[in-house]
Amino acid sequence: MKYQRSSALFKEAQRYIPGGVNSPVRAFKAVGGTPVFVKEAKGAYLYDEDGNTLIDYISSWGPLILGHAYEPVIEAVIDKARKGTSFGMPTEIETELAKLAISMVPNIDKIRFVNSGTEACMSAIRLARGFTGKDKIIKFAGCYHGHADAFLIQAGSGAVTFGSPNSPGVTQGTAKDTLLATYNDLDSVDALLKANKGDIAAVIIEPVAGNMGCIIPEDSFIHGLRELCTRENILLIFDEVMTGFRLGAGGAQEVLGVNADLVTFGKVIGGGLPVGAFAGRKEIMDHLAPDGPVYQAGTLSGNPLAMSAGLTMLTALNDQPAVFQSLDKKTQYLHKGLKKVLTDHGIPHQINRFGSMISVHFTKDPVIDFESATKGNNETFKKYFHGMLNRGIYLPPSAFESYFLNDALSYADIDKTIEALQSIAPELK
Ligand code: KE4
Numbered sequence: 001m002k003y004q005r006s007s008a009l010f011k012e013a014q015r016y017i018p019g020g021v022n023s024p025v026r027a028f029k030a031v032g033g034t035p036v037f038v039k040e041a042k043g044a045y046l047y048d049e050d051g052n053t054l055i056d057y058i059s060s061w062g063p064l065i066l067g068h069a070y071e072p073v074i075e076a077v078i079d080k081a082r083k084g085t086s087f088g089m090p091t092e093i094e095t096e097l098a099k100l101a102i103s104m105v106p107n108i109d110k111i112r113f114v115n116s117g118t119e120a121c122m123s124a125i126r127l128a129r130g131f132t133g134k135d136k137i138i139k140f141a142g143c144y145h146g147h148a149d150a151f152l153i154q155a156g157s158g159a160v161t162f163g164s165p166n167s168p169g170v171t172q173g174t175a176k177d178t179l180l181a182t183y184n185d186l187d188s189v190d191a192l193l194k195a196n197k198g199d200i201a202a203v204i205i206e207p208v209a210g211n212m213g214c215i216i217p218e219d220s221f222i223h224g225l226r227e228l229c230t231r232e233n234i235l236l237i238f239d240e241v242m243t244g245f246r247l248g249a250g251g252a253q254e255v256l257g258v259n260a261d262l263v264t265f266g267k268v269i270g271g272g273l274p275v276g277a278f279a280g281r282k283e284i285m286d287h288l289a290p291d292g293p294v295y296q297a298g299t300l301s302g303n304p305l306a307m308s309a310g311l312t313m314l315t316a317l318n319d320q321p322a323v324f325q326s327l328d329k330k331t332q333y334l335h336k337g338l339k340k341v342l343t344d345h346g347i348p349h350q351i352n353r354f355g356s357m358i359s360v361h362f363t364k365d366p367v368i369d370f371e372s373a374t375k376g377n378n379e380t381f382k383k384y385f386h387g388m389l390n391r392g393i394y395l396p397p398s399a400f401e402s403y404f405l406n407d408a409l410s411y412a413d414i415d416k417t418i419e420a421l422q423s424i425a426p427e428l429k
Helices: 004-016 071-081 092-104 117-132 186-195 219-231 251-256 304-319 322-344 378-390 411-428
Strands: 038-042 045-048 053-056 110-114 136-140 178-181 200-205 235-239 262-265 276-280 350-354 357-361
Touching (some): 053 411, 071 304, 092 110, 092 304, 117 136, 117 200, 186 200, 200 219, 322 357, 322 411, 378 411
Parallel strands (some): 136 178
Antiparallel strands (some): 038 045, 110 276
């Protein structure tokens, strides 16, 4: 693969945009080398600025679950754009998407749209604090809920890559109200509850984590967390920015059988355009302005273009629920193929998979939380990432990310992926 044009474009971008990117994880800092500039994409394929075709396993970090440039979404957005791109006034389509999302997801009565997963999570925390009158929140080391100050305490995803889990600029005043627990460790939560009795507004968690790589909640942990929150009168917030409308129509609440008090969304709900959302029971959501005292707002929230992309995407998923089984089967097939190659070559590894979320960790020990996720051999990961990229396979450029399969991927694409690993395996030892 050649990357001259991407290199030139990256050099120029760095003159005008910090780090040459608008989101750090895109800069390849965790894996080295030059980030790939994409020209266009269709279905399962990315076409980069150097004419390379790449099989895409990030699907824009989750949103494009039916593949790139999904025709019905494109048509809907073009049609909507002709009627105006933004009004700053209520429109019917916002209610249509709200009704559809509420019909698909259990246990939510009302939903507020915002423009990103970060906005959804930071608004949900503010609402939880306003509703309960309490200040502290519990998050889990390695979980990432966007870049709002309250969350940049041992965050996952790009924050880990930079080895600066507590970002400069986050004040002690903010950090003191964010308590850190360990994923899959209920005792660590219980200890915080005991030490902060009556002060905790909410626990926020990625119900299936994707920002430490993919980490699966143990049944006893996630059900136990629900029981603890109920007992202590604390709101349980499921950050479903990744899992929402990906693990199934009803997301993690449905597949895990655990009801949260608030749920946040992003990615798939916008069909590739900027949409985030947070949702919950009426008694909580009605605390939001303008009816309630908890303020939250946004110029482009409920934007008609984004709403038309989201409505088209969710309608497609609602009309064809078999897509979730199809994605699950394709991810299983990928899992089996990768595992066979790595096992045959005696390469220590763990593969974590849940639905269409999957990640490969180069460590012999199970990856069940942030600490075990950091035990992965990053040198091996870098060789793996670049070896696969040079064979036309685009994986997340960090070991602290999940892959996101899209249903445009064919079994032939997955076979090509497995063959690519077969050809680089000897270098990974
Ligand atoms: P955004 O603000 O990036 O839309 O959403 C933040 C967010 C919140 N919650 C979860 C569980 C998330 O995974 C994310 C964002 N995910 C990352 C990928 N790990 C986005 C990629 C990026 O930062 O560029």
